[in-house]
Amino acid sequence: MIQRIRRCFSLRGDERGAQAVEFAFAAPLAFLLTCGVVELGTVLFVNVLLESGMRDAARFGITGQDEGSDDRIERIMEIIEDRSIGLVDIEDAKISILSYPSFDDIGRSEDFVDGNGNGQYDLGETFDDENDNGAWDEDVGKQGAGGSGEVVVYQIEYDWKLMTPMISSVMGDEDGKFKLSASVVVRNEPWEETN
Ligand SMILES: [Ca+2]
Ligand SMILES: [Ca+2]
16 A cells, blocks of 8 residues: 555656656747747737838818928828837838829839930930939839829838847748838828918
8 A cells, every 4th residue: 555655656757757847848838939939929019010000190281281392201100200209210211102194104114215225224224303302213203202183102111129039030031020011102182282
């Protein structure tokens, strides 16, 4: 009887030992998995913030408020920064706001006279500087939130530094960064031009 009890205790001891070993293996993995889930959640959350920032910026730009003054772009930048609730360093973000006469013009290049007949624009060839920046452009978009009735593309790109090694090796680039991006296309309301 005593022997049976002893055997029972010793078996229990073995089980506890085995459980301790299993825990020692599983705990770091569980910790990494938890970090990974938190990180993925954060990435998705920040992307939603960027999208909401673009939408709200476009919603302000569409009205033409403060058109013709620097306040307009400043206000748009403030909105984008506010919506990122401090998680995105706006200074490091790539923000582009380009206006077009119509939806069909998005991505269209400026017209040029192909003097040497090679099918592409070359320095010195005559071109129609539609966006008034003094250079030929592959995209006719003009910097800024556009005039009355114009189409405007709001775009943001941000490199998010991933902290979990497991996630950064799968999703990140060579620097462990993941490119977040959001964009919105709107047509401005018609308003009376001030300039
Ligand atoms: Ca050419
Ligand atoms: Ca141009």
